[in-house]
Amino acid sequence: MRFLLDAEQRAFAASLDAMLTSADTPSAVRAWARGDHGPGRALWSRLADAGVFALAVPEAYEGVGPLPVELAVAFIELGRHAVPGPVVETVAAAALLSELGELGASGPAKRLLPGLASGESVATLAPADGYALDADAATVLLVVDGDGLRLAPGHDPVRASVDRARRLARPEAGGELLAAGPQVTRAASRALAWARLATAAQALGVGLALLDRTVAYVKQRTQFGVPVGSFQAVKHRLADAMIALEFARPLLFGAALSMAPADVAAAKATAGEAAYTTARTALQLHGAIGYTAEYDLSLWFTKARALRTAWGTPAECRAEALAGLSGARPRS
Amino acid sequence: MLGKLGVTPKPHAAAAHRSPKPHAEAPEATADPGHTASGAHRRKVPSMDLTRSPADEAFRAEARGWLDTHVPATALPSLETAEGFAAHRAWEAELAADRWSVVSWPTAYGGRDADLVRWLAFEEEYHAVGAPGRVGQNGISLLAPTLFDHGTPEQRERVLPPMATGEVVWAQAWSEPEAGSDLASLTSRAVRADGGWRLSGQKTWSSRAAFADRAFGLFRSEPGLPRPHQGLTYLMFDLSAPGVTVRPIGRLDGKPAFAELFLDEVFVPDEDVIGEPGQGWRVAMSTAGNERGLTLRSPGRFLAAADRLAALWHAHGDPFDSALRDRVADAVIGARAYQLFTYANASRFLEGEGIGPESSLNKVFWSELDIALHETALDLLGAEGELADTEWSEGHVFSLAGPVYAGTNEIQRDIIAERLLGLPKGRR
Numbered sequence: 076m077r078f079l080l081d082a083e084q085r086a087f088a089a090s091l092d093a094m095l096t097s098a099d100t101p102s103a104v105r106a107w108a109r110g111d112h113g114p115g116r117a118l119w120s121r122l123a124d125a126g127v128f129a130l131a132v133p134e135a136y137e138g139v140g141p142l143p144v145e146l147a148v149a150f151i152e153l154g155r156h157a158v159p160g161p162v163v164e165t166v167a168a169a170a171l172l173s174e175l176g177e178l179g180a181s182g183p184a185k186r187l188l189p190g191l192a193s194g195e196s197v198a199t200l201a202p203a204d205g206y207a208l209d210a211d212a213a214t215v216l217l218v219v220d221g222d223g224l225r226l227a228p229g230h231d232p233v234r235a236s237v238d239r240a241r242r243l244a245r246p247e248a249g250g251e252l253l254a255a256g257p258q259v260t261r262a263a264s265r266a267l268a269w270a271r272l273a274t275a276a277q278a279l280g281v282g283l284a285l286l287d288r289t290v291a292y293v294k295q296r297t298q299f300g301v302p303v304g305s306f307q308a309v310k311h312r313l314a315d316a317m318i319a320l321e322f323a324r325p326l327l328f329g330a331a332l333s334m335a336p337a338d339v340a341a342a343k344a345t346a347g348e349a350a351y352t353t354a355r356t357a358l359q360l361h362g363a364i365g366y367t368a369e370y371d372l373s374l375w376f377t378k379a380r381a382l383r384t385a386w387g388t389p390a391e392c393r394a395e396a397l398a399g400l401s402g403a404r405p406r407s
Numbered sequence: 408m409l410g411k412l413g414v415t416p417k418p419h420a421a422a423a424h425r426s427p428k429p430h431a432e433a434p435e436a437t438a439d440p441g442h443t444a445s446g447a448h449r450r451k452v453p454s455m456d457l458t459r460s461p462a463d464e465a466f467r468a469e470a471r472g473w474l475d476t477h478v479p480a481t482a483l484p485s486l487e488t489a490e491g492f493a494a495h496r497a498w499e500a501e502l503a504a505d506r507w508s509v510v511s512w513p514t515a516y517g518g519r520d521a522d523l524v525r526w527l528a529f530e531e532e533y534h535a536v537g538a539p540g541r542v543g544q545n546g547i548s549l550l551a552p553t554l555f556d557h558g559t560p561e562q563r564e565r566v567l568p569p570m571a572t573g574e575v576v577w578a579q580a581w582s583e584p585e586a587g588s589d590l591a592s593l594t595s596r597a598v599r600a601d602g603g604w605r606l607s608g609q610k611t612w613s614s615r616a617a618f619a620d621r622a623f624g625l626f627r628s629e630p631g632l633p634r635p636h637q638g639l640t641y642l643m644f645d646l647s648a649p650g651v652t653v654r655p656i657g658r659l660d661g662k663p664a665f666a667e668l669f670l671d672e673v674f675v676p677d678e679d680v681i682g683e684p685g686q687g688w689r690v691a692m693s694t695a696g697n698e699r700g701l702t703l704r705s706p707g708r709f710l711a712a713a714d715r716l717a718a719l720w721h722a723h724g725d726p727f728d729s730a731l732r733d734r735v736a737d738a739v740i741g742a743r744a745y746q747l748f749t750y751a752n753a754s755r756f757l758e759g760e761g762i763g764p765e766s767s768l769n770k771v772f773w774s775e776l777d778i779a780l781h782e783t784a785l786d787l788l789g790a791e792g793e794l795a796d797t798e799w800s801e802g803h804v805f806s807l808a809g810p811v812y813a814g815t816n817e818i819q820r821d822i823i824a825e826r827l828l829g830l831p832k833g834r835r
Contacts, residue, residue: 076463076524078750079758081454144455290828305833307817310824317823318768325747326740332457341740390729393736397717400739 078325080148088148091125095156101371107159108239112212115159116197122158123194125149131169131269133176136188141173143269143331147276151327154280154350154382157374159240161199161209163273163386165191168198168217170269171224174262175254183224183253187215200266201227202386206234206243218246219263223255238377239368264336270386271339275327275346278382282320282350285357285375289313293360303360312356319349337399344392347383354379457750459528466521467528471536473507478538485801486540487662492576492618495542499573509547509571511702516563517571523753527746530707537711545615546570546577548702550623553641557682557690565678566643578616578646580624580668583609588818588835590625591636591688595670597626603676604628606644609669614812616666617655621645625687639687643679650674660795660804703813704773706746709780712802713742716784723787731787738780745773764826767819774809774816781806 080088098121103114122128130146132138140146146166153162169191176184190196198215201207210216210230218227227246234243254262290313293304303309323346330338354376358365365372383389459467483498484491502508503517511526512518521529541547551570554563569575586593595608606626616622622644629638646653650673655663682690720735748769752762781803785792794800810816817835824830 076459076750077454077456077754078747079455079754084455286828290830294830301833302831304824304830307821307833307835310828310830310833311817311820313828313830314771314820314823317828318771321768322741322744322748322772325751326744328455329457329743329747332455341743344736345740345744390733393733393740396740397720397732397736400717400743 078328080144080328084145084148087145088152091122091127091149091152092155094121094125095152095158100156100158101374104157104159104240104374107212108242110211110233110242112160115212118158119160119197120194122149122153122162123192127153127162128165128169128194129192131166131173132188132192133173136173136176136184136192138169138188138192141170143272143334144328146269147272147327147331150273150276151280151283154277154282154378155284157240157281157284157378159209161197161207161213163270163277164199164208164213165197166273167266167270167386168200168215171200171217171219171262171266174265175224175258178258178261180254180258191215200270201246202267202270203263207246208385209242210244210246211242216246217253218250219259219266222257222259224253224259224262225249226251226253236377236381238374238381240374240378241381267386268334268336268339271343271392272327272330272334274382274386275323275330275339275342278343278346278350278379279320279323279327281375281379281382282316282323282346282353285350285353285372285379286313286316286320288372288375289316289353289357289360296362309360312360316349316353316356319345319352323349335399337396340387340392340395341400343387344389344396347392348389350379351383459524463525463528466519466525467532470507470510470529470532473505474532474536474538477501477505478536482537482798483539485662486542487617487658487664489618492542495539496573496576498539499541499543499571499576503572508543508573509551512551512567512571516567523756524750526702527705527707527749527753530705531710531746532707534705534707534711535714542576542615543570543573545579545619546575549579550577550643552702553623553681553690553693556693557641561678562681575621576615576619578613578619578622578666580610580613580616580622580644582612584611587612588815589635591634591639593625593627593639595624595626596630597628597640597642597675597684599628600674603674604640604642604680606642606650606670606673606675609667611667612656612665612812613668614665616646616653616668617663619646622668623681625691628684628687636688638685639691640684641681641687641690642675643681644670644673644675648673648675658804659807660801703770704777706742706749709742709745709773709776712777712780713739716780716787719784719787731783734779734783735787738776738783741772741776741779745769745776748772764822767814767822767827770813771810771816771819771823774806777806777809778803 098118100118103118107115126139127149129138130140130142130149132140169188172184172188191198196214197212198217199207199210199213200217203219207216207230211233216227216230218225228250229247230244236243293309294302296303326342326345330342357372358376361372364370483494486492486495499508506517506519509518510521510529514520547570551567554566570577581590583593583595595606595610597604597606610624613622625639626642627638628640632638650671652669654667656665656667658664716735716738724731756762781799784799785803788799825832
């Protein structure tokens with residue numbers, strides 16, 4: 076029993092943080108939102124070099140995974156820096172293809188996973204009846220239709236998300252059928268768990284960034300002759316945000332250790348709510364400047380809103396958590 | 408879980424052949440390859456792991472076995488009544504007879520030397536079987552850690568064994584009518600006397616004092632010093648000593664859960680001073696932020712209540728009432744979050760790190776979780792939820808005090824903002 080990150084895992088987070096800080100990630104986010112994927116793809120390659128995508132890919136397919144704890148560590152940093160692109164979807168696609176490989180259908184895994192691990196290809200995966208994220212930037216567009224997995228030939232026109240760096244499109248019908256049968260359904264539920272874990276981590280990182288930026292702001296912003304951060308009403312909102320985020324963190328790592336759907340759903344619901352609560356606090360405490368698109372806070376605020384419902388609404392995740400965590404004593 | 412330890416994977420050529428460099432150097436535009444995912448693979452310390460050791464499992468099984476055969480089949484009368492207090496005191500003696508009352512204490516004082524992980528396991532088992540509330544809680548979780556840190560061997564020998572058996576039940580004497588959140592402004596006096604001190608003044612909101620035997624608290628021994636927390640002394644005294652008047656106070660439901668204490672020249676011998684006279688604030692606070700911050704309310708208590716709530720939902724919940732279902736789910740998830748948060752803190756503590764202001768996060772979280780959990784149960788129960796003599800109602804009344812005692816949640820949020828987030832001090 077040792078429920079702490081080790082020194083290597085903390086150093087991995089620190090190195091990603093340093094890399095993303097020096098890479099001027101906000102500019103890449105804004106370019107991505109305009110449909111200019113160049114800086115975002117350059118960032119993608121660096122993340123791949125650091126091994127981020129390989130964490131979701133088994134060694135048999137040129138990855139280092141599956142390592143969900145390290146993946147959670149990485150995705151907190153991705154969220155903290157508002158990294159654009161279908162990062163969650165690429166991980167979900169990798170989980171789906173790996174699971175299919177485990178279940179005997181290794182053709183698509185052999186063909187697609189090495190490229191995902193190396194960062195040469197970018198995948199997106201549409202949730203059932205949902206939009207595919209960043210289909211215009213992806214080189215692999217996967218769709219699960221019932222018990223079939225296909226490579227969509229293209230996508231409908233891109234629509235804007237509340238987070239302008241998330242670009243949404245419906246996949247086109249048709250395309251190559253990669254696999255069919257009950258193993259696709261099983262692999263899709265595995266993919267959902269990985270998508271929710273990665274989204275939870277990303278949301279936690281978004282929330283932590285919003286908290287950090289807001290704390291820094293209220294320390295330097297003065298009104299009535301004192302920093303607004305000295306007012307108790309301001310302090311208490313930030314304290315509540317910190318509590319929400321710090322209690323989402325252990326749920327996230329507990330879920331990464333078990334990868335049980337109920338644990339992952341609990342982490343997703345909690346991290347999503349914590350991040351959005353923090354976003355609302357950040358917006359309020361920044362005042363009008365926080366409501367502008369030009370100020371960088373908007374990059375995280377809008378992402379917090381989008382991630383709250385991505386890969387499962389709060390209600391869906393709560394229902395799944397309740398079904399799985401109750402009944403037996405939740406005493407692992 | 409973590410793949411093949413010690414194997415250097417070859418995920419991607421770009422990362423594989425670079426030589427590691429110290430991570431203190433900020434890398435330019437690539438992540439430090441010494442700490443890439445492949446670096447995370449080559450670990451020297453045990454990695455994150457929630458599995459339990461066989462020895463811990465054996466301890467848990469032994470606790471469960473004992474509890475299964477000893478926990479009373481029907482609930483004891485309320486702890487906050489004379490009859491219930493006596494019954495709970497007898498239960499403490501039964502626990503102590505088989506060394507289950509203070510598992511985290513050294514064996515010399517009736518414990519089992521259990522570390523935090525085992526203490527958490529014991530608490531999970533204890534609450535899962537619905538064992539009685541602990542009438543000795545104040546002494547065990549607040550006074551005993553102070554005695555272990557600051558008491559003399561003589562004090563430990565004399566005070567701890569009867570505390571462990573419930574023979575002596577302790578009340579706390581901190582708050583005063585004019586000193587609540589601003590505790591350091593307290594004015595009850597300790598005046599030097601031959602061989603000891605004489606206490607005068609008034610203490611209030613003294614939990615358990617209506618039926619307890621002794622009390623501990625802070626008194627002003629040296630008035631007029633520049634700062635209010637200077638010149639305070641930590642003392643223990645008898646509630647039956649001459650000069651002590653105890654006036655029980657009914658809480659919301661009328662039960663005398665706490666009391667006012669009027670002290671008129673109450674004699675306390677020197678042997679009942681903890682630490683140095685005048686150093687009482689430091690003595691009282693030094694244990695507030697560490698182990699005590701972890702052990703005031705154990706996760707097992709909330710896990711057991713959340714389990715009962717989930718069972719109630721499955722038995723009586725309206726499946727179409729998604730708002731109530733969300734609240735049940737939040738209670739279940741919250742209890743799990745508190746358990747895992749505590750495991751992380753326990754791991755940190757076992758590696759020698761102190762738990763400081765982080766315990767403020769804890770206190771706000773569990774106190775609000777407790778209320779939400781019980782209110783959800785009462786709402787679920789409908790007409791039955793209004794009845795006062797149920798476990799849920801009793802638990803609800805108890806939970807309502809949580810955000811107020813042990814440092815109000817407003818004080819905790821100030822601590823979080825100032826000491827964890829680094830915000831400037833301001834007017835309260």
